[in-house]
Amino acid sequence: MARFLVKRLLSATLTLFAVSVLSFLMFFALPRDPVSGMCPKNCNPERLERVRQELGLRDPLVTQYAGYMKGIVTGRDLGSAQGGRCDAPCLGWSYVTNEAVSDTIARVLPVTLSIVIPAAVLWLLLGVGLGMVSALRRGTWLDRLAIGFSLTGASLQLYFVGAVLLLVFVYHLRLLPVPSYTPLLDNPLKWASGLVLAWVSLAFLFSAIYARLSRAQMLETLSEDFVRTARAKGLTKPRVYGRHALRAAITPVVTIAGLDVGGALGGTVITETTFGIQGLGRTAVDAVRAGDLPTIMATVLIAAVFVVLANVVVDLLYAAIDPRVRLR
């Protein structure tokens, strides 16, 4: 198990290294001049040149990359124009927001986590639950209802669902406050009531996929020989379905869930925009619009970290679910 973990973490680190090199090359080696993007007006050539020097853009690319990575690991000195000392993990200085990128991230990352993690729990429970029920009640009205629900979820867009929910629960029934982010530890109730619509709309759309997937997986598993064996042993139905069938059916769901959660943590742009919440996704979009390269670079890296981490978690879950995986 320990070896398995070390191996997976090692390959995860390699992947992140590759992503960082690629994104660094893309953003810092683009023909577009990052400095004039940061300073669209009131910039004379001397000032631009000074900024270039401060940013280290005159250094060889390798030196720039090494400096950037060193900043992430140990922190570095960016010079007085960029806030001076930048502690690890230093992601650079943004001339657009006039703050260290790591401060921006520290502000918006909890927002995205608060949106995605509860939503993921909700959509997994809802999706797998619906899929199970419709598989076990195949052909009944319950099955049709679940299929209809998941078809609806799969065909709708988040901004539509979100807008309808906002209209009904916030502006019409006035049951919920206008969505906003309050840190969980400040006031858990406000935290939840401000985000619940985002959770519900994400869960509605995502659970559709999970309902279909787990229904198909469950139906396939129910025809497996080992399920017949479990029944032939005289096990009760809850035990046959819950322990024997579900555990085997859930494996592919775990894979998809890992990818989805990892991807969503990188930024839920549409959700954040629909509900007017400033998370990682909107920050990334704003940064792209403003040509704020250090922030773009940081959001890309963070998204990559989440995807890679999610994959490690999926691997670990796989090993926990399926004993045959541990051998490889």
Added chain:
Amino acid sequence: MGEPAPASDPYLRVDDLRVRFDTADGTVRAVDGVSFAVERGRTLAVVGESGSGKSVTSLAILGLHDPRRTTVTGGISVGGRQLVGLPEEDVRRLRGRDVAMIFQDPLSALHPYYTVGRQIAEAYRVHHPRAGRREARRRAVDMLGRVGIPQPARRYDQYPHEFSGGMRQRAMIAMALVNDPALLIADEPTTALDVTVQAQILDLLADLQAEFRSAIILITHDLGVVGQVADEVLVMYAGRAVEHGSAEQVLRRPRHPYTWGLLSSVPSLHGDADADLVPIPGNPPSLIDLPPGCAFHPRCRYADRTGGRSHAEVPALAPAGEPGHLAACHLPADERARLHAEGVGRTGAAR
């Protein structure tokens, strides 16, 4: 195997069993009026090609069909209890405790994610709710040892993929026997195994039967296996019984052309490998659209000798000469005896 059992009520009695599946293409008559009985300590072999209804029969005895798509009629009496029409919960209590089953492919029949021992202990605990974890474990380890698995305590904690094919089937047998069932249904228990391992598993079943005095239904298409272990043989074709008798009668003096066909399509270890192999022409019929009359007539060499009856009338199981020997064929019994004697002379098929 085993001595003749005392004349008692058979443990399992199946009367005019009919199993129908409703499918989009029509009604499948998977089993169409089959009757047999097995006493404790005796082995009945049910023989036939795939699709002959032998596995469906065994699943019906365990009540494992989907009740929404399947209609089961007739009588299945296990230890004096009528199973057809019994509530699912009552049938469940019998499953694994009074009637246990061994499946063809132990790799797919065991759950890949649970240890072998845990699966056996689970089978024990479900019928012994008061047994603790430790008692169930002890019992499972004990059973693993009894089916000839070395180091059973260590093997308990291993997964099915860490077992060899033969060991897996032994573990499957241990799981089936953990509750001392009075009836064991073995559905092609050796088909997925190497020939040498096959013999070991059959020996093991025979030993365990002598020990537990269980009734065994052995479902197989392998007549070599039948000769080794069966007391009685039921030959099925297209969901119906076509021949029924003692192993000696059915294998030595078969009285149905389909049984002849089965016997002559088994390679002999003694003669020329090819010379005496005569396959049955054609394929088993569709169970949705059975041929009229005798379902075997399109593949039967002798169907024309019955004056058209084979094409029109379903033959009933009728005495075929010796007591207890039944066959369902329109050919006169003496003519069948003569044809078989000639056939043996020509192909050396019967053994």
